Amino acid sequence: MRFWRNDPESWDKGGDAGPVTEADLAVNAHLELMLRAARPDYGWLSEESEADLSRLDAEHCFIIDPIDGTRAFIAGQEGFSHSLAVSTGDRITAAVVYLPARDQIYTAYADGPALMDGQPIAVSTRSQMQDATVLTYRAVSEAQNWKAGQPPPFRREFRPSLAWRLCLVAEGRFDAALSLRSAWEWDIAAGSLIAQRAGAAVTDRRGTDMRFNSPRAAVDGLAIAGPILHRLLVDSLV
Missing domain, CATH: 3.30.540.10 (Fructose-1,6-Bisphosphatase, subunit A, domain 1)
Known part of the structure; x- marks a missing residue:
């Protein structure tokens, strides 16, 4: 400080x-x-x-x-x-x-x-993408990322610290965190466990469980939300 x-x-x-x-x-x-x-x-x-x-x-x-x-x-x-x-x-x-x-x-x-x-703390129980608040960056909303050819009707917000984004989902202030970019382990390791223990489904962008202390020290994006919303997000991605 x-x-x-x-x-x-x-x-x-x-x-x-x-x-x-x-x-x-x-x-x-x-x-x-x-x-x-x-x-x-x-x-x-x-x-x-x-x-x-x-x-x-x-x-x-x-x-x-x-x-x-x-x-x-x-x-x-x-x-x-x-x-x-x-x-x-x-x-x-x-x-x-x-x-x-x-x-x-x-x-x-x-x-x-x-x-x-x-x-x-506990994650949001939201079960639909309509008006869900998703912590992510602008490029996620580009049409080519979504099977429907357009992003779902969620509201996008941003916070500068990726670790904090995961914690904000964990406490239920936001419904999900999503990234299609490769994420360094040091950015998400702590937040991923906090979100998981708060009840979130925590995976990479493909819906695969994250693994840490890997040679590459990176994860293929991330999708973190309550279980129902998480599945909706992952299934909607290209």
Whole structure:
């Protein structure tokens, strides 16, 4: 927070990887020092760390995005988060998404409840696409993405942090989150478990269960919503 709204140094990572700031690197260094000291046998996968494929041989792996929503952070907006998850094998088993500017925290663990600020949360029960609120980007609405040749009659909204989008679905403030683009694991690992434990169906864009700590460290898009709405969305996509 000492960097936020204080003109942090920032630069572009190149290769369409987007911007990074000195705050991203400082948070990453702090988390790595703290977490790896506590669990030295865990693997490490972070957006801001050099690739270390030894993580693929670890039973457990930290999957971290030090600041998700870096553009919002640079702009002085509140919609950025820290996304921290633990995978066991290829499944996420513990998750935290924290929005420091809002002092709001979402948590979940395998077989436990999804919580926001310590209180249980649950996904929307909406069962039709008419007027559903979907957190996604503009290009999703292009006609070629939909079997009917036009997008369903949902209302599209956007939030800068992908991890936060998944949590907003988990708490029922929005009905779904959808992306047809490949999603990096560090962006979605924590939010995917929080949404799942809140009752959402959580898959890639094809309706296939997500797998984590993969060699590519990415998932083929995402579709996250209550079970009925999720099936409607996935079945409507090309």
